[in-house]
Amino acid sequence: MATKERTRPRVVVIGGSIGGLNAALWLQDAGCDTVVFERAQAPLEDRGAGIVLHPATIRYLLTHERPDIQQLAAAAHWIRFLDPSGEIAHQEPCRYQFTAYNVLYRTLLRHFDLARYHLGQECTGFEQVGDQVFVSFASGRREHCDLLVCADGINSLGRRTLLSEVQPQYAGYVAWRGTVAEQDLPPDVFAVIHEAITYSVMSDSHILVYPIPDGEGNVEPGYRLMNWLWYRNVPEGEDLDDLLTTRTGERFGTSVPPGFVQERHLRKLRADAQHLPPVFTTLIERTATPFLQVIMDLETPRMAFGRVCLIGDAAFTARPHVAAGSAKAAEDGWTLAEAIRDCGGNIDAALARWEPAQLALGQQVVARAREAGTRLQNNQWDTGTPLPFGLYAVGDNVFGDTLA
Structure with a gap:
């Protein structure tokens, strides 16, 4: 049968x-x-x-x-931490790879x-x-x-x-995000950040930047994008609701995409950025349409x-x-x-x-x-502490290690 x-x-x-x-x-x-x-x-x-x-x-x-990873992603060779004046407070070698969603x-x-x-x-x-x-x-x-x-x-x-x-569950802070074409950066800013993932940690926030491919997938230094994120504490309630209310009056729940953030919030973002290390100030000033993401736990x-x-x-x-x-x-x-x-x-x-x-x-x-x-x-991060990147364990996202 x-x-x-x-x-x-x-x-x-x-x-x-x-x-x-x-x-x-x-x-x-x-x-x-x-x-x-x-x-x-x-x-x-x-x-x-x-x-x-x-x-x-x-x-x-x-x-x-x-695939050739170098054709898919931009590499960082250094982890850098900047002090408030923009000087390098700590750096060490790394082997991270960054790509763009697109x-x-x-x-x-x-x-x-x-x-x-x-x-x-x-x-x-x-x-x-x-x-x-x-x-x-x-x-x-x-x-x-x-x-x-x-x-x-x-x-x-x-x-x-x-x-x-x-x-x-709201984590108590949001991430402001944006990208800037490397061609639009002054040479001194590009020199500090183009081969690194660069951080600055403050009393109640932190900010970072790293290179990613541009919209066409170009990974050649000088022609990529610099992707930055600034994590800022925002109280739940009226302040968060106001931030998530778009130019047209619609309230979003977990993010506000590029072009929808109210202009007054963008003005405040750029004004507050004047107190950052200068490279980050420049990045935010030269970002045409910053957007934001609400940080959640689920x-x-x-x-x-x-x-x-x-x-x-x-x-x-x-x-x-x-x-x-x-x-x-x-x-x-x-x-x-x-x-x-x-x-x-x-x-x-x-x-x-x-x-x-x-x-x-x-x-x-x-x-x-x-x-x-x-x-x-909450100002509890010591400069130079290893980044917590990883899936199963910290550091397992370095390429060249076994995938099993």
């Missing part, structure tokens, strides 16, 4: 950003019939700015095309079948019936799958549906719910100080695909195998990022 052929598990991924793309690529390789639905109407250009690369973030690329997103997307990457599809709900999940979209579209992967970020519909009591007690799972920021959102957000999302997707492969396509067995380790990883990343942020924002 002929053995019935096992059908390929059908997987729907909600969210087409870096975490969702990584998951879709690995699940596809694991033998799943995988489709991605992204609510944005157009490809995700100009989302955020810089990303500190971790081998896990580009594991798919390292496995499939062995560069990484476009590179990953090239590996995925665009016929399976659906834009303009906002998920509005889902229900589980037996071993199937039925997914609804604002367009009226309905999909069914054996597994629904919610890679839909900090405001995840999946998490809000499954764990309505779990909400992002952690869930579960990631798997029947045939639905949460990955990336939908499950755990860590403060940026450990440079592991994109890496954590990518690792969730890779380990999920490996579990499905190891379990022969058995979704239930795979989720049971996958969830415990990813919960533990998410918990330790959030805790380490919270501890670093608290110290950095």
Whole structure:
């Protein structure tokens, strides 16, 4: 008697950003019939700015095309701390690599079948019936799958549906962000920061800058962008609400994108920047459209719910100080695909195998990022203390180390 052929598990991924793309690529390789639905109407250009690369973030690329990292990222050879006058208070060698969201997103997307990457599809709900999940979209579209992967970020519909009591918690500060073309910097400023990740830590805030590829992916020194972040304490309540209210009167929740910040807030930002080390003053003055991101903590007690799972920021959102957000999302997707492969396509067995380790990883990343942020924002960070960058452990994002 002929053995019935096992059908390929059908997987729907909600969210087409870096975490969702990584998951879709690995699940596809694991033998799943995988489709991605992204609510944005157009490809995700100009989302955020810089990303500190971790081998896990580009594991798919390292496995499939062995890219020249120097063509994908800008390197930093020094960690520098500046004192209030702008003099170098401490420096030491490093081997960090920095890329831009656009560069990484476009590179990953090239590996995925665009016929399976659906834009303009906002998920509005889902229900589980037996071993199937039925997914609804604002367009009226309905999909069914054996597994629904919610890679839909900090405001995840999946998490809000499954764990309505779990909400992002404000950390007490925001990150002002921006980029400046290296060509627009005075030679003395460029000389201090172009080959380094440069910090200045103050009594109630800290600021940093590092190089990233420009919008076309150019990584040649002198033609890249300088990506800066200034973390500033803002009381919750009226002050934060006012900061998140746009020029048109709309209140945003977790960020205010370039071009939407009220002009009076930009004027204050530039005025306050006069008290920074001079290189940072220049960077902020020459940034046309600074934007801001609210710093949040988020952690869930579960990631798997029947045939639905949460990955990336939908499950755990860590403060940026450990440079592991994109890496954590990518690792969730890779380990999920490996579990499905190891379990022969058995979704239930795979989720049971996958969830415990990813919960533990998410918990330790959030805790380490919270501890670093608290110290950095409260004048408890000693100049020269090793940066807390890393996914599983501090320092594991240096390229050349084993990926296993």
